[in-house]
Amino acid sequence: MGQSLDEIAEEALYQRSRAMWHPVAFADDLDDQPMAVRLLDEAIAIARIDGDVVAFKDLCIHRGTALSLGTVVDGGLQCAYHGWTFDSTGACVRIPSRPEGSIPRKAKVQSYAVQESVGLVWVCLEPPAEFPIPSYRPWDDTSFRTVRIPLYDWKSSAARRVENFVDFSHFPFVHAGVLGDPNKPEIPDHPVRRDAHTISFDLGVEEVPNELKGDDVGDGPIQRMPSTYTVSMPYSVQLDQPLGDDRHFQLFMASAPLGRKETRTFSWCSRNYDLDASLDQGFVDFQTVILDQDRLVVESQRPEELPVDLSEELHIKGVDQVSIEYRRWLLELASSFTPGS
Ligand code: FES
Ligand SMILES: [Fe+2]
Numbered sequence: 001m002g003q004s005l006d007e008i009a010e011e012a013l014y015q016r017s018r019a020m021w022h023p024v025a026f027a028d029d030l031d032d033q034p035m036a037v038r039l040l041d042e043a044i045a046i047a048r049i050d051g052d053v054v055a056f057k058d059l060c061i062h063r064g065t066a067l068s069l070g071t072v073v074d075g076g077l078q079c080a081y082h083g084w085t086f087d088s089t090g091a092c093v094r095i096p097s098r099p100e101g102s103i104p105r106k107a108k109v110q111s112y113a114v115q116e117s118v119g120l121v122w123v124c125l126e127p128p129a130e131f132p133i134p135s136y137r138p139w140d141d142t143s144f145r146t147v148r149i150p151l152y153d154w155k156s157s158a159a160r161r162v163e164n165f166v167d168f169s170h171f172p173f174v175h176a177g178v179l180g181d182p183n184k185p186e187i188p189d190h191p192v193r194r195d196a197h198t199i200s201f202d203l204g205v206e207e208v209p210n211e212l213k214g215d216d217v218g219d220g221p222i223q224r225m226p227s228t229y230t231v232s233m234p235y236s237v238q239l240d241q242p243l244g245d246d247r248h249f250q251l252f253m254a255s256a257p258l259g260r261k262e263t264r265t266f267s268w269c270s271r272n273y274d275l276d277a278s279l280d281q282g283f284v285d286f287q288t289v290i291l292d293q294d295r296l297v298v299e300s301q302r303p304e305e306l307p308v309d310l311s312e313e314l315h316i317k318g319v320d321q322v323s324i325e326y327r328r329w330l331l332e333l334a335s336s337f338t339p340g341s
Helices: 005-019 158-165 277-300 321-335
Strands: 022-026 035-039 042-049 052-057 071-073 076-078 092-094 111-117 120-124 145-154 198-203 227-232 236-244 247-259 262-271
Touching: 005 321, 022 035, 022 042, 022 247, 022 262, 035 247, 042 071, 042 076, 042 120, 052 120, 076 092, 145 277, 158 236, 158 247, 158 262, 158 277, 158 321, 198 321, 227 321, 262 277
Parallel strands: none
Antiparallel strands: 022 120, 035 042, 042 052, 052 111, 071 076, 111 120, 145 262, 198 227, 227 236, 236 247, 247 262
């Protein structure tokens, strides 16, 4: 049976994503021992060797054991099975059963490009990477308090997950009484900007009052000032919501394709007001409620992958403009992909 344009484009996009940065772990979770992670169906072992973060294919060159079962020893990662030890470039530097013997030149594990940024470990399987790792202003701004949202895995593509984050017309339905008001479902037009790496727009919607944002909870819907949303290609988004008096609520989310239909998301939630640590859990709990509501609808979407052929689903001009621009860009990436390039 022939493949549809979508199936071809989605597979091309998936392959092209190998040449992009994706988050694989919260940097704080990577302690002095290796950790098994997955990205784009590849099993990867990450570790800190001599202060550097490394990312190796999770497969020892000797007998195929998972390197993530190993131990970080002086100057390298030691395989759990026969103790071969690999330095930060992936080269074998010790074979314990033949300490004096020469080490075969081919005794090298495959390593991937890796970087630590905005509190996350990022991996690119096939550098050079197409887009830079996104920045997040509150991360380096000491006037902000930033808390971690527990990571979550959804049975959807990364693009479906991103599209949900920048979709507003679902608020009054999926998040009725929490974020949106079913009696106020209209969404104002919001012009969408595109630059070399991002899609962004400003939008102020009516929200249910929220004590985490300093609102009086008995009041009716609150008209927010325009928030700025920035999608960093391919799968990260940040939201900067001004609340008045120079108070800002910000969110950062970065999704990574574990596979074609499975996505892991890492998020930070930041504020430059109410900085007391005892308030952190309230912010985390609120996001968790929202995410559970979103997960139910996003995991039900078929196909699980985002159709990048715009004729495949219906769009409402002005309301779905961000999705349209995002899908257009993904299709550009897919259609200019040549395998092996
Ligand atoms: S399988 Fe890793 S050292 Fe033998
Ligand atoms: Fe939502």
